[in-house]
Amino acid sequence: MQIPVYSLTGEVVRQIEVSDLVFGVPFNEAVVHQAMVSQQANARQGTASTKTRGNVRGSTRKLYRQKGTGYARAGSKKSPLRRGGGITFGPHPRSYHQALPKKMRRLALRCVLSAKAGDGELKVVEELNFTEPKTKKMIEVLSALGVDSSALIVTPEPEENVIKSARNLAEIKTMPASVLSVLDILSYKTLLMTEAAVRIAEKIWGNGKTQGGENASVRGAAPSADN
Numbered sequence: 001m002q003i004p005v006y007s008l009t010g011e012v013v014r015q016i017e018v019s020d021l022v023f024g025v026p027f028n029e030a031v032v033h034q035a036m037v038s039q040q041a042n043a044r045q046g047t048a049s050t051k052t053r054g055n056v057r058g059s060t061r062k063l064y065r066q067k068g069t070g071y072a073r074a075g076s077k078k079s080p081l082r083r084g085g086g087i088t089f090g091p092h093p094r095s096y097h098q099a100l101p102k103k104m105r106r107l108a109l110r111c112v113l114s115a116k117a118g119d120g121e122l123k124v125v126e127e128l129n130f131t132e133p134k135t136k137k138m139i140e141v142l143s144a145l146g147v148d149s150s151a152l153i154v155t156p157e158p159e160e161n162v163i164k165s166a167r168n169l170a171e172i173k174t175m176p177a178s179v180l181s182v183l184d185i186l187s188y189k190t191l192l193m194t195e196a197a198v199r200i201a202e203k204i205w206g207n208g209k210t211q212g213g214e215n216a217s218v219r220g221a222a223p224s225a226d227n
Contacts, residue, residue, distance in 0.1 A: 003117060005124050005195055010144030013126060018117070018198060019206045025114040028107060035108030035182045038098040050090030053078040106205055108182050113201065116191045123147070123192045128155060133164035142172070145192065152188040154180060156196040177201050 001024045004012045018024075056078040063074045074081075080088040116122040123145050130137065142151060150171035155162055158176050166172045173188065177197040185191060193201070 001117070003122065003124055005126055006145055007126060008128070008141050008144065010146065016124070016195065016198075019202045021206045022110055022202050023114050023117040023122075025107070025110040027111050027115050031104055032108045032111050032182060032186075035100060035105060036186065038100045039181060039183045041096045041098045044096040046094050046096050048091040049093050050087040052088075052090070053080055053086030056084070056086045058084075109180065109185075109205055112182050112185045113191075113205075116185065121190050123190060124198055125192065125194055127194050127196065128153070128159065128162050130159070130161035130165055133161050135165055135168050138162075138165040138169065138172075142169075142192075147190045147192065149190065150188040151190040151192050152184055154191065154193040154197045154201075156194060156200050178204065 001018050001020050002015045003018055003023070005014050005016050007013050053076075058077050060076045060078065063077060064071070066073055077085065079085045113122075125141075125145070128141075151173075153162065153166060153172065153174040154177050155174065156177055159174075163174050166174050171188070173184070175184065177193070177200040180201065
């Protein structure tokens with residue numbers, strides 16, 4: 001499969017051959033959906049907590065006698081039926097972790113990369129050479145490439161000048177190729193990758209062997225969130 005490579009001025013400089021194993025895979029909606037749900041679930045902290053009637057502080061005495069008052073029978077003030085009492089069936093700390101087989105994670109990422117390439121939403125540039133952080137220069141580059149909405153900028157390694165040039169732009173995110181995730185790719189309209197980042201993606205997900213960056217690529221919006 002061939003895709004065009006653009007210069008920073010938006011001109012096509014050449015065509016490059018990319019792996020069909022990574023950028024030419026038929027879209028598997030079920031696998032992509034499961035990977036996305038798993039990633040979102042693993043990003044949850046699971047720290048929500050409520051008190052039951054046994055955890056609420058207060059007296060356990062019966063509020064008033066059983067009969068003769070004209071009111072409904074009442075136990076202690078900690079009853080879930082009373083204001084300030086315990087919570088019935090409320091949330092408690094738990095793990096939302098969902099394990100996903102390695103082959104499914106690989107396939108899901110290949111599917112979304114292939115979908116971006118097939119829909120013309122993948123833009124490959126020669127390189128992003130920013131000698132200094134300049135938001136204005138990043139705007140000019142994105143405009144020249146026809147990026148008029150949200151975009152995910154992928155570089156081979158974290159590049160400080162690129163990160164600083166894009167961090168003040170709404171709906172623009174930067175990340176290294178080794179930590180790409182299904183959710184990140186689906187959250188942005190345009191996927192902007194450098195040629196070196198494309199080769200790293202091919203190296204990590206283009207074969208069946210385990211690569212160093214694979215686990216990080218499916219851990220969520222941040223590398224620390226496990227998938």
